[in-house]
Amino acid sequence: MTPDHRGAPGPGSPTAPPGPAGPPPATGPDRVPWQRIAVDVPGLEFEARPPSQYAFDFPDSECEGWSTDRLTLRFASVRGAKHRYYRQPRQDAVRAAVHEATGSIVFAVADGVSSAAESHQGAVEACRAAVERILHLLDRGAQRLDGADVAAHAAERLRELARWRLGVALPQAAEVARLYATTLVAGAVRTAGDVLEAELFRVGDSGAWLLDRAGGGYRPLFGGKAVPGTPLVSNAVSPLPLVPDRPETAVGRLAEPWTLLVGTDGFGDPLGEGDGRVGELFARQLASPPPPLWLGHVLDFTRETFDDDRTLLAVWPRAEGAR
Amino acid sequence: MAETRGVLLPAYVVADESGSMAPYQRELADGVASLCEGLRAEPMVAAKLRLAVLGFSDDVQVRLAVADMRTETAVPRLVIRGVTNYRAVFEDLLQRIPGDVKWLCGEGYRVHRPVVFLLSDGQPTDGSSWHAPHAELTDRDRTPTAPNIIACGIGDARARTMVDVATRPEFAFLAKSGTDVGRAISEFFHSLTMSLVASGHALNSAHPQLVVNRPDQFTMAIDEVGR
Numbered sequence: 001m002t003p004d005h006r007g008a009p010g011p012g013s014p015t016a017p018p019g020p021a022g023p024p025p026a027t028g029p030d031r032v033p034w035q036r037i038a039v040d041v042p043g044l045e046f047e048a049r050p051p052s053q054y055a056f057d058f059p060d061s062e063c064e065g066w067s068t069d070r071l072t073l074r075f076a077s078v079r080g081a082k083h084r085y086y087r088q089p090r091q092d093a094v095r096a097a098v099h100e101a102t103g104s105i106v107f108a109v110a111d112g113v114s115s116a117a118e119s120h121q122g123a124v125e126a127c128r129a130a131v132e133r134i135l136h137l138l139d140r141g142a143q144r145l146d147g148a149d150v151a152a153h154a155a156e157r158l159r160e161l162a163r164w165r166l167g168v169a170l171p172q173a174a175e176v177a178r179l180y181a182t183t184l185v186a187g188a189v190r191t192a193g194d195v196l197e198a199e200l201f202r203v204g205d206s207g208a209w210l211l212d213r214a215g216g217g218y219r220p221l222f223g224g225k226a227v228p229g230t231p232l233v234s235n236a237v238s239p240l241p242l243v244p245d246r247p248e249t250a251v252g253r254l255a256e257p258w259t260l261l262v263g264t265d266g267f268g269d270p271l272g273e274g275d276g277r278v279g280e281l282f283a284r285q286l287a288s289p290p291p292p293l294w295l296g297h298v299l300d301f302t303r304e305t306f307d308d309d310r311t312l313l314a315v316w317p318r319a320e321g322a323r
Numbered sequence: 324m325a326e327t328r329g330v331l332l333p334a335y336v337v338a339d340e341s342g343s344m345a346p347y348q349r350e351l352a353d354g355v356a357s358l359c360e361g362l363r364a365e366p367m368v369a370a371k372l373r374l375a376v377l378g379f380s381d382d383v384q385v386r387l388a389v390a391d392m393r394t395e396t397a398v399p400r401l402v403i404r405g406v407t408n409y410r411a412v413f414e415d416l417l418q419r420i421p422g423d424v425k426w427l428c429g430e431g432y433r434v435h436r437p438v439v440f441l442l443s444d445g446q447p448t449d450g451s452s453w454h455a456p457h458a459e460l461t462d463r464d465r466t467p468t469a470p471n472i473i474a475c476g477i478g479d480a481r482a483r484t485m486v487d488v489a490t491r492p493e494f495a496f497l498a499k500s501g502t503d504v505g506r507a508i509s510e511f512f513h514s515l516t517m518s519l520v521a522s523g524h525a526l527n528s529a530h531p532q533l534v535v536n537r538p539d540q541f542t543m544a545i546d547e548v549g550r
Contacts, residue, residue, distance in 0.1 A: 040328065044367060082524065085367060114524075230467035231424055233330060233433045269330060272433075276326020305329030305370045 022285070023294045037301040039270070039277050045302070048084035055089035058120045061300070064096065065292030068103050070191050072289045072316040075107075076296035080266055081307035088114075091182075092264050092309040093123035095131045099138045099188070106134045107313055108154075108186035111206050111264040113239050115181075118165075122158055122180025126240055129157035130186040138188065145188060147201025147247040154184055155241040176241045183239045185222075185262055189254055189315050196254040196317055200262070201247040204239040207268040208250060211314075214257040216283040218274030221250035259286055259316050266310035270303055278303070282312075289316055328431040332438065333373045333389060333423055334519055335416070335470070339443040340378040341407040343478060347444075350505040351401045354512030355386075359399075361516035362392040368523030369393045373427065375419075380405030383415035389423050407445045409453035409488075416470070417460045424468045437470040438522070438533060440515050441488060444478035444504065454487075461490050473518075473535055474544070477507045482544040494535055495544035502540045514538035 023034070036042070048060060063076040079090035091112030099106055108130035112119025133153040137145060158180040162171040165179060183204025190197050200208050200221060208221040238244070254260055261282075263271075270278045278301070285298045299310050336358070338351065355376060362369045369392045376387035376399040386399035416439065424434050447453055463469045474488035477498040489495035498507040514536045521534035537543065 043370070082367060086524070230463075231428050231434065232436050232468060270327065272327040278326065303329075305331070307367055 022288075022290050023297070034297050037281065037298060039281060039301050039303040041304045042302040043081050043304045043307060044085075046085065048079070049087045051083070051087055051089035055120060058089040058124070060084070060090060061296050062094075063292040063296040064094075065289070065295070066098075067289075067318060068098055068105065070103055070196060070318050071105050071189055072318050073105055073107075073313070074289055074292055074295050075109075075311070075313035076292065076299045077311040078296055078300045078309065080309040081302070083309060085307075089120040090309050091120045091123055092266065092311040093120075093127045093182075094311050094313055095124075095127040096313060097131050097135060099135055102138060102191060104138060104188050104190040105315055106131050106138070106186075106188045107262060107315075108134075108184060109206055109262050109264060109311055109313055110185075111183040111204065111266070111309070111311070113177075113181035113183070116177060116179055118161075118179045119182055121161065122182040122240070125157050125161055125180070126154040126182045126184045127186075129154040130184060134186060134188055138190075144251075145199045145201070147186075147249055148243060148245065150186055150201065151184065151203050151240065151243045151247055154186075155243050158182075158241045173241055177239070181239045181241070183264070187262075189260060197252070198254045198260050198315075199249070199251050201249045203242070203244060203247055206262070206264045208263070209261045209268075209271075209274070210254075211259040211261055211274075211283060211286060212257060213259055213283070213287055216280070218261075218271065218279060218283075222248055254315070254317055256317055256319075259314055261286075261312060261314050263312040264308075264310065266306070266308035267299065267312045269308070270306040286314055289314070326431065327433050329371065330433045330435060331371055331373050331427055332435045332519075332522060333375070333420070333427065335375045335377060335420070335437065335439045336515065337377045337379055337383075337412055337416075337439055337441045338401055339407060339445070340380045340384070340401050340403055341405055341445060341448075342380075342403060343407075344444055345403045347505045347508050348401070348403055350508040354508055355401060356398050357509075358512050358516050358519075359392060359395070362519065365520050365523070366393050368520050371523050372519060373423075374519075375423070376401075377412075377415070378402060379408065379412045379415075381408055382411045389427070406448040407443065408449045409443075409447035410449045410456060412441070413453055413456035413460050417456055417466065420460075420470055421466065421468050434468075436533075437468060439470045439472045440518075441472060441474045442508070442511050443474070443476055443480050443485075443488075445480055446484060457488065471533055475511050475538060475541065476544065477502075477511070478504050482546075485544040489544070492545040493543060496537055496541040497544040498538075498541050507538070507540050510538040510540050514541075 065074045096107040108127035110123035112123035162176040185202035185206040187200030210219040474485040476485040485495040
């Protein structure tokens with residue numbers, strides 16, 4: 001997704017790469033646990049409380065990392081301070097898979113709507129359904145991913161869950177939403193010869209960006225939250241199971257020095273336009289693919305008022321020499 | 324644009340200080356104190372709110388300028404005086420809210436649509452002269468930072484007036500007939516605290532919403548109007 005594909009000017013001249021990232025050395029006598037990274041004013045520090053007893057299948061944090069010949073993937077998802085304090089499970093979810101026939105990476109990120117009773121389950125199921133459907137579409141040789149088709153498949157999964165949960169044949173959309181409403185951003189990074197191409201769509205306000213690892217800037221792939229004509233922001237979203245006729249999409253090449261980032265607003269809100277301390281932190285830490293556990297640690301940074309769950313998925317084009 | 328330090332909800336409590344509230348000064352003071360304590364007990368929520376307390380009668384007096392309740396130690400004090408001038412309220416908010424939003428943005432915050440909780444115990448003494456500034460304040464084309472207004476009437480306040488003041492019919496409440504005014508004031512502040520805490524929880528989530536709890540002993544004013 002190089003700049004010419006977005007119809008916008010590219011970044012300025014590449015600057016020197018940021019300083020070293022990743023975890024501190026594990027050698028030496030002072031093996032202290034990883035301290036949470038504080039950005040500006042930290043939020044409250046406290047021991048996390050357990051989620052309700054039947055939310056045991058939704059762990060506080062999860063992370064993943066692997067590479068194909070052409071691409072490197074990392075993701076992490078961490079429970080926000082608000083949910084850790086008020087005994088709620090993490091309502092974000094993320095899933096990724098490799099499409100073995102083509103070497104493409106398929107992914108989905110979801111942010112369960114907090115007012116929905118089982119949104120943590122809705123988010124996971126929406127991700128599963130989306131990844132399964134995209135793998136299926138790639139099997140069929142689809143030239144372009146049909147975001148509406150994938151979203152409809154995910155919405156149908158939520159309806160199936162509601163059928164089972166409520167014991168009714170045809171649950172109303174409002175009933176499904178009350179239980180499982182969630183945002184979804186999903187897509188694939190596909191390989192076509194020497195070209196890497198990213199395709200994404202979204203339902204709701206989760207985001208995606210291109211990180212310029214040479215210059216440290218972030219290029220949003222979807223619109224922001226500003227209310228037009230006002231200095232105010234709005235997080236108002238129309239989440240699944242509602243499926244727009246034409247979900248917002250982004251398509252383009254992924255090439256050096258760009259890294260594709262996909263995240264929930266727990267990451268996007270503190271990132272803002274990426275020109276502050278949070279942007280600087282992630283530009284430094286994502287200069288090269290970090291260990292998956294370290295990505296989770298970085299994503300769990302503390303800054304007051306930012307207490308939502310956070311999920312971030314990143315895809316790097318893999319350097320020729322590293323294959 | 325500078326980095327976002329947080330996303331805040333500016334909340335304004337606008338309390339009637341007219342002479343008819345004199346018998347209930349203790350309940351007013353206790354209510355304001357319980358609101359401040361309630362927010363201090365929820366620091367994670369209070370971090371995302373900025374609270375102002377305004378008293379109104381002939382004019383508007385600032386009892387607490389937009390403040391972070393985690394660090395604010397003084398309890399604002401309402402002062403009984405004068406009549407019930409609604410025009411003064413809406414003219415004041417028309418200037419105050421855009422200024423506060425601009426200041427908060429300048430401090431590096433992003434801002435949700437502000438919310439006003441208005442408590443009044445009587446009919447406006449300025450007739451209908453408040454309609455024009457109220458209309459301008461709540462018109463999102465003319466006032467981009469137009470607030471949501473929750474109106475709670477007690478004593479002699481009328482349902483129709485509360486519905487006209489509130490920005491949505493379901494945001495207008497009236498104390499039930501025969502309810503002790505002092506108790507209604509206490510319930511107003513209790514409900515206000517609960518609403519702010521619940522709204523604070525819902526901010527910065529995938530589906531934020533302004534949560535408005537109906538105070539106990541109050542009915543929705545639209546029901547009264549419809550009778």
